[in-house]
Amino acid sequence: MRALLTRDLRLAVRAGGGFGLGLAFFLIVVVLVPFGVGPEADILARIAPGILWVAALLAALLSLDRIFALDHEDGSLPLLATAPLPLEMLALAKAAAHWVTTGLPLVVAAPLLGVLLHLPGQAMPWLLVSLALGTPALSLIGTFGAALTVGLRRGGLLLSLIVLPLYVPVLIFGAEAARRGAEGLPAQTPLLLLAGIGLGCAALLPFATAAALRVTLR
Template structure:
């Protein structure tokens, strides 16, 4: 709990926290009507996909800060020798990132959906898909941060590593929201989205811990 509280405090104080992610999310949603036109029917059709893409890109903004601050001040080396397993540290880092980025984006998405004329039927499904899918974005992002920790200008490399891994989550998350908006059954993409999240939460903390150990040698 002490480590989680520390990470939450760092996320808020050191920049790259929920405020920046929400601001970027708002900018993406606000600029979309200028790019595709103000037609309500067109915006309603693409609203679910745009909101999911905006949430995904907003998550990218703070990924390089998940482990960078701990590496810079030497805390990461202390955590590697602490009684807490590195797998647990990686899980807590991902959870803290989700609390400061994924959760606020999930709560803000329905409000921003009004700007894109998202149909009323889609608000529940959009929120549900983001609530299930954004934890996977944080866990995958933590894995990418572990791979690039200590590298100079690793932010671009981190994005190149993480973005292809985000694609399945984006596909099924947007599909859940789209089908729910159109009144179609969304059970299959919802189950696949939940499976991706559960698999990443179960497996990637071990990969993240191994990457941290390698980078600290």
């Protein structure tokens, strides 16, 4: 599994769907928001948690269609499916590679970009924790959606339609935790719910992803 993870990390970076693409999109959204809503610090501070979470969600969505697409195009996906490694572990490795190349850079960059939106300093730790708990769930859900649409023409649009409704609970609880932290309110409840979603995704979605791949490869 370690070799597969290393391979996927290299492929993601070489294909241009790695660190740079998500971070560039994240930065563009954060920079454009003050032009749309105005430069008032109070308004920006109030909407900053939601804006940062929406931008992170959309940035994670950009590279989902490449999770299995490269393997499908070069014919290595059927070989991976017949390898000794179970398909469930393959799905976990793909999700982990996506998180490392997309989710982790967003977690690291979010506090720095939060400064541009005048996010209160007391909200920074809560934003970090909420993104650290929520972005793995985004990668797991996205891997499942990518398995459903691999090999389809214009599957990227269908993938977005499948994945975005499943992203909504993660977005709600993640943004709520950051908002409560910004206002000095207890944020443990949304964080626990966010952690529960992540654990549920880790427990169930690798099996669902493996089943989708088996159907696709028949």
